[in-house]
Amino acid sequence: MSRIGKKPVELPSGVEASVSGQTVTVKGPKGSREFTATDDVSIVVEGNVVTIEPRGKSKRARQQWGMSRTMVANLVSGVTDGFKKELELSGVGYRAQAQGNKLTLNLGYSHDVIFDVPEGVTVTTPKQTEVIVEGIDQQLVGQVAANIREWRAPEPYKGKGIKYKGEYIFRKEGKKK
Structure with missing residues (x-):
């Protein structure tokens, strides 16, 4: 049962x-x-x-x-209530800005990443280092958040990248002489 x-x-x-x-x-x-x-x-x-x-x-x-x-x-x-995923950007110069249905991400590449937000999801940036994805479809909200995170997943040495709010990044020690 x-x-x-x-x-x-x-x-x-x-x-x-x-x-x-x-x-x-x-x-x-x-x-x-x-x-x-x-x-x-x-x-x-x-x-x-x-x-x-x-x-x-x-x-x-x-x-x-x-x-x-x-x-x-x-x-x-x-x-x-709707569903919500919060993302945090950590890294020197990493910024996000939402304009209409486009999200502009500055992630240390030679160019800005322009992410098209699909219909049914709203993306807001209360701070330059925060991205909030909201909508009524749980699968779509999670997929959009994962697609944004995919551009620069957090790395284990310095912790730079896009991570979910409250996510723990396992840190590694660097090389030793």
């Missing part, structure tokens, strides 16, 4: 969910999102609760049960 799948997903006030076939659509104050589940699970909306049940006792049905419940819960939290 899936411990995660057993829990029903509570819908807060102001959030509506509807099911058509295997597609769950959740509408809330921040927007609308949808998820299409596999045929191994059945999804039922009763009042302000969404429940997911497996169809059959196969291993795949049990796997999809917990995963589908988590996806629906992420839809609900996305349209109510």
Whole structure:
């Protein structure tokens, strides 16, 4: 039995969910999102609760049960609160500046890196060394943050690069004579 799948997903006030076939659509104050589940699970909306049940006792049905419940819960939290990833730039001269749907990164290369922000995600820079990625789609927010971080991942000797806020960088000792 899936411990995660057993829990029903509570819908807060102001959030509506509807099911058509295997597609769950959740509408809330921040927007609308949808998820299409596999045929191994059945999804039922009763009042302000969404429940997911497996169809059959196969291993795949049990796997999809917990995963589908988590996806629906992420839809609900996305349209109510949204998701956020914070990045920090550390290094001499490393700067970031957001203008519209473009993020300009100065990362020590001979040129500035211009990153196009996809639709559905907003990128802000409260300080020159901070980048905040926000949106209602958890996967898209995480992917955009990872793509930005990829330009200059933190290195273990001086710790320079783009890291997630609160991330610990394992430091190495340099060469000794």
